[in-house]
Structure formats: structure tokens, C-alpha cells
Amino acid sequence: MGLPKIVVLGAGYGGLMTVVGLQKQLNMAEAEVTLVNQNPYHYVTTKLHEPAAGTLDSEHARVSLDDVINRDKVKFIQDRVTKLDVENKQVHLEEGEPLSYDYVVFGLGSAPExxxxxxxxxxxxxxxxxxxxxxxxxxxxxxxxxxxxxxxxxxxxxxxxxxxxxxxxxxxxxxxxxxxxxxxxxxxxxxxxxxxxxxxxxxxxxxxxxxxxxxxxxxxxxxxxxxxxxxxxxxxxxxxxxxxxxxxxxxxxxxxxxxGVRGNALLEEAGIETMRGRVKVDEYLRAPGYEDVFIVGDSSLIFNEEERPYPPTAQMATQQGQHLAKNLLALLRGGEMKPFRFELKxxxxxxxxxxxxxxxxxxxxxxxxxxxxxxxxxxxxxxxxxxxxxxxxxxxx
Ligand code: FAD
Ligand code: NAD
Structure with missing residues (x-):
């Protein structure tokens, strides 16, 4: 039997924090981790208004994935995700062959509303x-x-x-x-x-x-x-x-x-229930009804104690990614996952x-x-x- 396959979609705040957490703690023989992103770099979304106005060069808002990923532990595929097939546990790509997964982490960000x-x-x-x-x-x-x-x-x-x-x-x-x-x-x-x-x-x-x-x-x-x-x-x-x-x-x-923003359309197209494109995830950040589909960042929806949705932020996506990496490690090692709680700093x-x-x-x-x-x-x-x-x-x- 091969190693469990974890496929992380998107090198944004949520996806990258998951990958960074995994590569820090994962032993080589524990899982096969693949990151898919359409660019060979991460863009710092929280700074995009600056290059948009021209007050800052775009290089300040761009991080090469080579500066982040440990290629011994994480395989990187530069491609565009075109479909998430939750029934067959596959991710379809624009150019490459479909990828099979045991666990998928969806972190493809938002779309304009x-x-x-x-x-x-x-x-x-x-x-x-x-x-x-x-x-x-x-x-x-x-x-x-x-x-x-x-x-x-x-x-x-x-x-x-x-x-x-x-x-x-x-x-x-x-x-x-x-x-x-x-x-x-x-x-x-x-x-x-x-x-x-x-x-x-x-x-x-x-x-x-x-x-x-x-x-x-x-x-x-x-x-x-x-x-x-x-x-x-x-x-x-x-x-x-x-x-x-x-x-x-x-x-x-x-x-x-x-x-404003809404969730990524690929989730709705996958047949997962959404509200303005965002998926109300369970306490382990999973799509309801799926034990192998995790959603981090702008496409996830979490409610506070007053039953009001938290706004989609980098702060939320980062905390989710960090938490999910630990939970995935627990899953791989036969341990128990811990519920996610957002802490507004x-x-x-x-x-x-x-x-x-x-x-x-x-x-x-x-x-x-x-x-x-x-x-x-x-x-x-x-x-x-x-x-x-x-x-x-x-x-x-
Ligand atoms: P993103 O960071 O958007 O990353 C998504 C990644 O997925 C990207 O790398 C993208 O290229 C990739 N991708 C998308 N579609 C595909 C596809 N089909 N195939 C392959 N790859 C794909 N939040 C704060 O907390 N603090 C702030 O100060 C703040 N400032 C902001 C300023 C601006 C101008 C904006 C626009 C937003 C700001 N936010 C801020 C909100 C924050 O940026 C987002 O909530 C955050 O980026 C969401 O992270 P994410 O991981 O969901 O997705
Ligand atoms: P938003 O939803 O927060 O704001 C969109 C604004 O557009 C609202 O004020 C809304 O009333 C207005 N609007 C909607 N329809 C309109 C119309 N037809 N005509 C005129 N105005 C209209 O969206 P955003 O500012 O893109 O932010 C998206 C997310 O990113 C939010 O969760 C936000 O908190 C987060 N963000 C955070 C920071 C930060 O923390 N510094 C910076 C940027 C974005």
C-alpha cells in the first residue's frame, strides 16, 4: 500500500500554512504531500492594494514558492485546478493528469461578488x-x-x-x-x-x-x-x-x-452545499458529509458565538492552516483531531x-x-x- 496522499489546493494563506506546518513536522515516510497552485509564487493578498495603486513595486507582494517549500517533503505542481471530484476523490487540472487524494485541502481563495x-x-x-x-x-x-x-x-x-x-x-x-x-x-x-x-x-x-x-x-x-x-x-x-x-x-x-467576495465556484460545482459560495465547515474544517475534504480560507464559513459569520480574512485563513496541519498529522498518526477555534487578534x-x-x-x-x-x-x-x-x-x- 502506498503512502496516504494529501493534496493541498492553493498557495494562499490557508493552503501555505497547512503545507508549512506539515513539512515542519512530517517524517518522509508518513505521507505524500502535493501542493497545486496556478503560479510558481504566493501573492500577498493583504498587500495587493499597494501595487494596484503603484505605491509599491509588485515584487513586495510576491513570494517565490522556492523560498517556502521543502521539495524533499512536498511535491509542487504548477497548474490550474478545474474540478474537484469528491465522489471519486480526484482533483482535475487544466494541463496535467487528475490527482487522486486521501485528503484534500481546498484553499483556492475567493472570487469577486x-x-x-x-x-x-x-x-x-x-x-x-x-x-x-x-x-x-x-x-x-x-x-x-x-x-x-x-x-x-x-x-x-x-x-x-x-x-x-x-x-x-x-x-x-x-x-x-x-x-x-x-x-x-x-x-x-x-x-x-x-x-x-x-x-x-x-x-x-x-x-x-x-x-x-x-x-x-x-x-x-x-x-x-x-x-x-x-x-x-x-x-x-x-x-x-x-x-x-x-x-x-x-x-x-x-x-x-x-x-465584496464570495467563495470559489469549484465547491458549488462539486455538489457541496454553499452560502454565497462559502461552505459552512464543521469544527475540524471539513465540508459537511465529507471526512476527507477540508476547506481553509475565504471559501470556508465559520460562525461566531452570536451566530454571525466571521469575515473572510488572512488572519482566519492562517490560523486555520496552522491548525489543520496539526490535525492532519494527528490523523496520519492515529491520534484525535482537535476542534478549531478562531482567535481574533x-x-x-x-x-x-x-x-x-x-x-x-x-x-x-x-x-x-x-x-x-x-x-x-x-x-x-x-x-x-x-x-x-x-x-x-x-x-x-
Ligand atoms: P488566497 O490568499 O486568495 O490564495 C488563493 C490561492 O489559490 C492563490 O495563490 C491563487 O493563485 C490560487 N488559486 C486560485 N484559484 C486557483 C485554481 N483554479 N487553480 C490553482 N490555483 C488557484 N485579511 C487580513 O486578515 N488582514 C488584512 O490586512 C487584509 N488585507 C487585505 C487587503 C486586500 C487588498 C485584500 C484584497 C484582502 C485583504 N485581506 C486581509 C483578506 C485576505 O487577503 C484574504 O482573506 C486571504 O487572502 C484569504 O486567503 P486564502 O488562503 O483563502 O486565499
Ligand atoms: P467587504 O464585503 O468587506 O466590503 C464590500 C463593500 O462594498 C461593503 O461595504 C458593501 O456595502 C459595498 N457594496 C456592495 N455592493 C455595492 C454596490 N452595488 N455599490 C456600492 N457599494 C457596494 O469586501 P472587501 O472590502 O473586498 O473585503 C473582503 C474581505 O477581506 C472582508 O472579510 C474584509 O474584512 C477582508 N479584508 C480585510 C482587510 C484588513 O483587515 N485590513 C483589508 C481588506 C479586506
Missing amino acids: TFGIKGLLENAYFIRNLDGVRLIREHMEHLFAQYNNREEKSDEPLTIVVGGAGFTGIEYVGELVDRIPHLCKQFDIPRDKVRLVNVEAAPTVLPGFDKELVDYAVQYLEERGVEFRINTPIEECTSEGVVLKGGEKIQSSLVVWTG GTLASLGRGAAIGIVGKKKLFGKPASFLKRANDWRWFFQLGGIGLMMKKMKL
């Missing part, structure tokens, strides 16, 4: 992966370069619309307020010819977050030129901009949608260089101290992935 809004998928940009954010940056820089070169001069401002003022929207807008003045200078465009509009459906920016921190963020960003349109859902997106509820149009050649959101807001424990943080902690979190992530060597490498960039 578009709520069926007409034209969004075709016309908007998404802060989703490294290639996507490089495209946003290129497109934005092209618009600035083109502004004074238009054949027909008009007074129409260069308008960037960000749809959604959740954490992704706010962090991205925070980077843009830093970047836009530089672009204006570089391309000789008066600052008042550039509009940055953040449209939010809910009655407040960062719905559900602490009011004092939200007020701080709004004031900070408004002082730097952001126009917030709250209580105003986007109802359509066209090649010329967005249409708001009530019919108002905002002309824009760059609409970035940050209106805090929430921090950047507002650009040197500014952030957040809550750590019961303490509210504003400005530079919050910003420092946010950066420290990034360094900690590099340390967790590849030790002091990777952390120093990224800090030196």
Missing part, C-alpha cells in the same frame, strides 16, 4: 491577484499619460471610481491619495483635474466597524481629496463609467470594484503611507502607531512563511 450588477465583470477591474493589480496600475498610468494628449481637449476630469468602501476599498483609496499627487506632477495635470470617488451602498463607510475609527478614516481621506458617496449603490457599470441608484452617471475610464486597515486605523485587543489605534503595526504584520507573515531569511529579504527590497 458582483451581485449580478450589469457590466461589472466586463468593464471593472478587480484587486484580486498580482496580474490583475499590475493591469490596474498600467491602465491608470496610461490614463494619466493620455490626459494632456487627448485629441479633443475637454474640461472633463480624470475620474477614478472605487466601488465599495469596505476594507479593500478604503485601503486602496488610501494608497491612491498618496500616488495621485505624484502622477499629477509627472504628467503636468493640475490636482483638481483628478477626481477620486469612493461609492458605498451602505449608510456608512466600513459598515460595522468602530464609528470613531471610521470617522477618523473618512476625515483623513476627505482632506486628501476623496469624494465619498455613501448610501448609493452602483447599479450598472459600462465602458464609460458607473450608473448609481436613481440614475446618476459618473464618467470614468477606471472603475475598480471592491464590493485585532483588525488594522492602512490609509496609505504612515497612516492606518485599527483595534488590537480593546485598544483603538490611529495614524502612525497603527501603520507601524500593520507593516509589522506583513513582516510577521514573511517570517511565518520562510523564517528570518525571507523576512530580511523582503524588508531589504
Whole structure:
């Protein structure tokens, strides 16, 4: 009989933490571990708003899997997963042969939630992966370069619309307020010819977050030129901009949608019950009814004691991956799995260089101290992935 096969799908926070935990503790003769990811690198999703705005080179948000994986213990396959066949215990790939598993760990992240809004998928940009954010940056820089070169001069401002003022929207807008003045200078465009509009459906920016921190963020960003349109859902997106509820149009050649996420469609397609694409996992992070299908990260759904779903975060995915690695080891060694409990350490959101807001424990943080902690979190992530060597490498960039 061969070794038990563990197949981990996705080199995101959840998948990589599972692999790192396994490779640290697994003996070579205990299991065959395979990681599948569509790129030969991990992208640091929590930093993607920075390369998207061009305030940071994309290299800062990219980690080569060679710096993380121990190839003696983990086999890596670069391919795209196209199907999870839970009945036959197989994973189908775009290029390679199907992979059989004894245990599969699903960590393929989320997909943008578009709520069926007409034209969004075709016309908007998404802060989703490294290639996507490089495209946003290129497109934005092209618009600035083109502004004074238009054949027909008009007074129409260069308008960037960000749809959604959740954490992704706010962090991205925070980077843009830093970047836009530089672009204006570089391309000789008066600052008042550039509009940055953040449209939010809910009655407040960062719905559900602490009011004092939200007020701080709004004031900070408004002082730097952001126009917030709250209580105003986007109802359509066209090649010329967005249409708001009530019919108002905002002309824009760059609409970035940050209106939320849903689970990865492959789970629904596998016949597993989902809510907005996410699977309500049991206390061992398994899909209900399947003892061999584990789900970590944005595609998993866990409720808190008040029966409210935890938001999908890197913090959650990381803790799940670390916990699952231990449980898989227990399974392999004939031991017992332990139930997963999420421990919220805090929430921090950047507002650009040197500014952030957040809550750590019961303490509210504003400005530079919050910003420092946010950066420290990034360094900690590099340390967790590849030790002091990777952390120093990224800090030196
Ligand atoms: P991901 O990290 O998204 O990784 C999924 C992996 O699967 C990727 O490597 C992808 O390439 C791969 N993949 C996907 N589909 C396929 C396929 N079909 N075949 C092969 N490979 C595939 N959370 C926090 O806790 N703190 C923060 O500060 C924070 N900041 C954020 C900032 C931004 C701009 C964004 C967008 C999100 C932020 N989040 C933050 C949320 C956090 O990034 C996500 O919750 C987290 O990335 C989810 O991890 P994951 O493991 O589920 O998937
Ligand atoms: P989100 O769901 O948190 O926010 C989306 C926002 O878009 C909401 O405020 C929603 O009301 C708004 N919206 C929805 N439909 C709209 C419409 N038609 N028009 C205008 N606005 C609309 O999604 P997100 O910001 O992408 O975040 C995804 C997940 O990642 C969340 O769980 C979040 O907590 C996490 N995240 C965390 C951080 C951090 O901790 N610093 C940063 C980014 C993301």
C-alpha cells in the first residue's frame, strides 16, 4: 500500500500554512504531500492594494514558492485546478493528469461578488491577484499619460471610481491619495483635474466597524481629496463609467470594484452545499458529509458565538492552516483531531503611507502607531512563511 496522499489546493494563506506546518513536522515516510497552485509564487493578498495603486513595486507582494517549500517533503505542481471530484476523490487540472487524494485541502481563495450588477465583470477591474493589480496600475498610468494628449481637449476630469468602501476599498483609496499627487506632477495635470470617488451602498463607510475609527478614516481621506458617496449603490457599470441608484452617471475610464467576495465556484460545482459560495465547515474544517475534504480560507464559513459569520480574512485563513496541519498529522498518526477555534487578534486597515486605523485587543489605534503595526504584520507573515531569511529579504527590497 502506498503512502496516504494529501493534496493541498492553493498557495494562499490557508493552503501555505497547512503545507508549512506539515513539512515542519512530517517524517518522509508518513505521507505524500502535493501542493497545486496556478503560479510558481504566493501573492500577498493583504498587500495587493499597494501595487494596484503603484505605491509599491509588485515584487513586495510576491513570494517565490522556492523560498517556502521543502521539495524533499512536498511535491509542487504548477497548474490550474478545474474540478474537484469528491465522489471519486480526484482533483482535475487544466494541463496535467487528475490527482487522486486521501485528503484534500481546498484553499483556492475567493472570487469577486458582483451581485449580478450589469457590466461589472466586463468593464471593472478587480484587486484580486498580482496580474490583475499590475493591469490596474498600467491602465491608470496610461490614463494619466493620455490626459494632456487627448485629441479633443475637454474640461472633463480624470475620474477614478472605487466601488465599495469596505476594507479593500478604503485601503486602496488610501494608497491612491498618496500616488495621485505624484502622477499629477509627472504628467503636468493640475490636482483638481483628478477626481477620486469612493461609492458605498451602505449608510456608512466600513459598515460595522468602530464609528470613531471610521470617522477618523473618512476625515483623513476627505482632506486628501476623496469624494465619498455613501448610501448609493452602483447599479450598472459600462465602458464609460458607473450608473448609481436613481440614475446618476459618473464618467470614468477606471472603475475598480471592491464590493465584496464570495467563495470559489469549484465547491458549488462539486455538489457541496454553499452560502454565497462559502461552505459552512464543521469544527475540524471539513465540508459537511465529507471526512476527507477540508476547506481553509475565504471559501470556508465559520460562525461566531452570536451566530454571525466571521469575515473572510488572512488572519482566519492562517490560523486555520496552522491548525489543520496539526490535525492532519494527528490523523496520519492515529491520534484525535482537535476542534478549531478562531482567535481574533485585532483588525488594522492602512490609509496609505504612515497612516492606518485599527483595534488590537480593546485598544483603538490611529495614524502612525497603527501603520507601524500593520507593516509589522506583513513582516510577521514573511517570517511565518520562510523564517528570518525571507523576512530580511523582503524588508531589504
Ligand atoms: P488566497 O490568499 O486568495 O490564495 C488563493 C490561492 O489559490 C492563490 O495563490 C491563487 O493563485 C490560487 N488559486 C486560485 N484559484 C486557483 C485554481 N483554479 N487553480 C490553482 N490555483 C488557484 N485579511 C487580513 O486578515 N488582514 C488584512 O490586512 C487584509 N488585507 C487585505 C487587503 C486586500 C487588498 C485584500 C484584497 C484582502 C485583504 N485581506 C486581509 C483578506 C485576505 O487577503 C484574504 O482573506 C486571504 O487572502 C484569504 O486567503 P486564502 O488562503 O483563502 O486565499
Ligand atoms: P467587504 O464585503 O468587506 O466590503 C464590500 C463593500 O462594498 C461593503 O461595504 C458593501 O456595502 C459595498 N457594496 C456592495 N455592493 C455595492 C454596490 N452595488 N455599490 C456600492 N457599494 C457596494 O469586501 P472587501 O472590502 O473586498 O473585503 C473582503 C474581505 O477581506 C472582508 O472579510 C474584509 O474584512 C477582508 N479584508 C480585510 C482587510 C484588513 O483587515 N485590513 C483589508 C481588506 C479586506
